[in-house]
Amino acid sequence: MNTPALTSTHLTITCVGAGRLGTTLCRLLLEQQSTISISIGQVLNNSLESSLRAVEFIGDGAAAKDSQQLKPADLWLISTPDDAIQEVSEALAKSGVLAPGNIVFHCSGSLSSKILRLPDDQCYRASVHPTHSFANPTKSVSTFPGSSCAVEGDEQAVKLLNLLFAAIGGMCFPLKSDKKGLYHAATVMACNNLVALLAMSKQMLTEAGIDAAQQELILNPLVRQTVDNYLNNSDPADSLTGPISRGDETTVATHLNALSSNPQWRGAYTVLGEVAVGLAQQQGFASSDDLKKISDLLASATDQ
Template identity: 45%
Template sequence: MSEQMPDQLPATDWSSRSLRLNCVGAGLVGKTLCHLMARHIQLNQVINQSQSSAQQAVDFIGAGRPFGIGSKPLTHLEPADIWMITCPDDLIASVGNKIIQSGRLQPGNIIFHCSGAISSKIFQIPKLADISVASVHPIHSFSDPRSSLESFSGTPCAIEGDPKATKVLDDLFQSIGADLFPINSESKSLYHASTVMACNYLVSLLELSKMMLSQAGVDHKNHSNPLKGLIEQTLGNYLTGDAQTALTGPISRGDVNTIASHLTALENAPSNWQKVYCSLGNIAADISSKQSLASPQSLQAITKLLNQKDADRKYD
């Protein structure tokens, strides 16, 4: 039996257009988007490697027909107007182009993927095929699809590709509450690196701060994280202001001796800790120079310390 999920937005006239969607690779991202889109477009097939995995996705979505691509020939794929590829990044090219080469796509069809790092140019469309390509990347964490159904509305989505495809997909994604913005195809890798820094590497940085805390002898395993309030305040200040209003601490004040003591302490820690500290410290020094709180001489001395430690590591 299909699971009942909360509805996000009232149905639009997409259903009257009878546009059909096939989803290839309905994992966390695919089944979330399919569930949200199912009231705005006709969902045909949900295509996964195995029939059982496809059935599980259909049960979550509440619409569509499961298709196990690993056990059935591609000639059994049903026609669709839009083909959404939501498999892992490393499989997009092979899976997407296999679908294209199967001959199941028809003139006027759209094929797109949801990767942040890869452009739509990865699809190899035969000349004169009249098939449009695009990519739409939601800046959203899909770790919990149920939660994503509630929180997706308002999600920024980067979109690029052929004009026809981007126009149709812009309308479709807006119908589920997305906030789309265009991006240059050639800039996708750098764009995606920025999202990884803000999400994945932020987790790494916070975990590193806890590791330093433990190295300093602070027991936080049986207590709440002592850094929690500081983290929340800093993120809040940044999100409601900017880097110049959010940055505090020794580099903001120009405390050269404090930075020197940090670097000395980090000499007894794993070498990559000091490397991260120095790299981020240089960025903090650039921000601090715009605050006008620390003197240019202090910031110059701090930058010299950070860069000297970086140079020392290269020649160890």
């Protein structure tokens, strides 16, 4: 297969699905100053109005009405919602616009480049997942530098994308294609599920008769201190405090009793409690006997 994208000093990128992430990345790629200069070929969204808005924000390129209007490009960024990526790649392959040596990539966190339905002998595939919240493109253009970017795919595509994403401030690291699901679930645990956990904590305080203002006074400093401790320590075990860290079985029994009316709360408490027992074993403050009793208590609550 040809490798024009790897040997050129100027490349054209076309973006299908220039929403929050796509517009931000196109603008950053356009402005980057590596050994390869980039121009934006076309932008194709669901609606022409949306494509025109994206072109205006990016500052380069032309809006396309549909995939039949697409012209040749070197790089193809598919930044539609995840559910549309495969279908868009199929449409690109069918349109006949792709040329040997083209690089097609997407930015989903959970899907690998294998989802791209392209002829094997025609294009290089990759995915790049930036750990960045692209809620507001204007803001993201300046806050993107420093964001971690998980990169996987065909070697030739990975090489070029590493270079370009490093040029826009991305901190690229390699990820195995078959580990993307696990990697993304891990980021969701630390981000989205942390919010869900805090929401659950607030529900419990409400049930305990504590009003919203008082809940903030209780939780906000506690959460800040805990996250600060966690960020200042390289090992999570160094940040664990509380009854499980101390091996305080009676307190855990009181908690399980208090949570018995709500299986969701008790389920979350027992699962996370087991993880905390593992951390407490590493810490070594509590005796093995006490931690075993706590572990048995948590297991029996899980079985109920």
